Amino acid sequence: MSPTGGTLAERLGRVHERIERAGGDPARVRLVAVTKQVPAERVAEAVALGCVDLAESYAQEMVEKVAAVEALVGEDEVRSLRWHFIGALQRNKVRLVAPDVALWQSVDRLSVAAEIARRAPGASVLVQVNVSGADTQGGCRPAQVGAVVEGARDLGLEVRGLMCIGARGDDEAVRAGFRLLRELADRHELPERSMGMSGDLELAVAEGATLVRVGTALFGPRRVTTGMGK
Numbered sequence: 176m177s178p179t180g181g182t183l184a185e186r187l188g189r190v191h192e193r194i195e196r197a198g199g200d201p202a203r204v205r206l207v208a209v210t211k212q213v214p215a216e217r218v219a220e221a222v223a224l225g226c227v228d229l230a231e232s233y234a235q236e237m238v239e240k241v242a243a244v245e246a247l248v249g250e251d252e253v254r255s256l257r258w259h260f261i262g263a264l265q266r267n268k269v270r271l272v273a274p275d276v277a278l279w280q281s282v283d284r285l286s287v288a289a290e291i292a293r294r295a296p297g298a299s300v301l302v303q304v305n306v307s308g309a310d311t312q313g314g315c316r317p318a319q320v321g322a323v324v325e326g327a328r329d330l331g332l333e334v335r336g337l338m339c340i341g342a343r344g345d346d347e348a349v350r351a352g353f354r355l356l357r358e359l360a361d362r363h364e365l366p367e368r369s370m371g372m373s374g375d376l377e378l379a380v381a382e383g384a385t386l387v388r389v390g391t392a393l394f395g396p397r398r399v400t401t402g403m404g405k
């Protein structure tokens with residue numbers, strides 16, 4: 176059976192197994208279900224199966240998805256949900272999603288932190304770090320982490336940890352990136368490390384992930400986007 180075959184419940188079970196087999200203590204590693212491009216009905220199914228951490232990448236899609244999912248699930252479930260924003264952040268999109276976001280995972284510069292502080296004072300954030308040096312990866316450079324963390328704190332934001340997208344390449348290169356993120360988080364005494372996706376979550380868990388962001392392994396392949404939601 177393909178890794179994305181079976182029912183949603185089966186796929187969710189397999190993701191939890193992968194986390195545990197990689198040494199992840201379920202009490203330490205939280206699964207964040209990445210729901211971009213996933214219809215609200217499917218997301219509501221995931222919620223019914225116990226997924227409470229949900230992540231979106233595009234502001235407009237998030238606003239619509241949150242409303243649609245909330246209309247489908249019960250009031251208690253609505254209260255239990257935590258929506259994460261994981262996409263590239265533009266200042267003009269912050270206002271749109273500010274009422275919905277529980278954790279901003281992709282803060283990579285102070286102009287964005289300032290806008291979040293203005294629209295959602297005291298919000299919880301992660302600082303996204305480019306651990307591979309590749310231009311295609313979002314995030315600040317490792318050498319900038321201290322400045323962004325301190326600056327965000329000065330703005331009154333609650334900096335909970337760091338986030339990265341895994342490097343491309345062989346396992347050793349991917350691991351090295353995750354290890355760098357963990358070291359940076361330790362150095363700045365930050366508890367949360369958001370790293371690992373469908374393809375590399377084992378490596379991330381082994382390197383100390385506390386949040387893994389999984390889309391494809393739960394919901395199946397996405398369409399190829401051409402700048403959707405920008």
Ligand SMILES: *Cc1c(COP(=O)(O)O)cnc(C)c1O
Binds near residue numbers: 209340388392
């Ligand atoms: C889409 C996305 C994910 C999920 O990726 P999968 O490979 O589908 O698990 C995780 N993190 C970020 C930042 C994403 O944009």
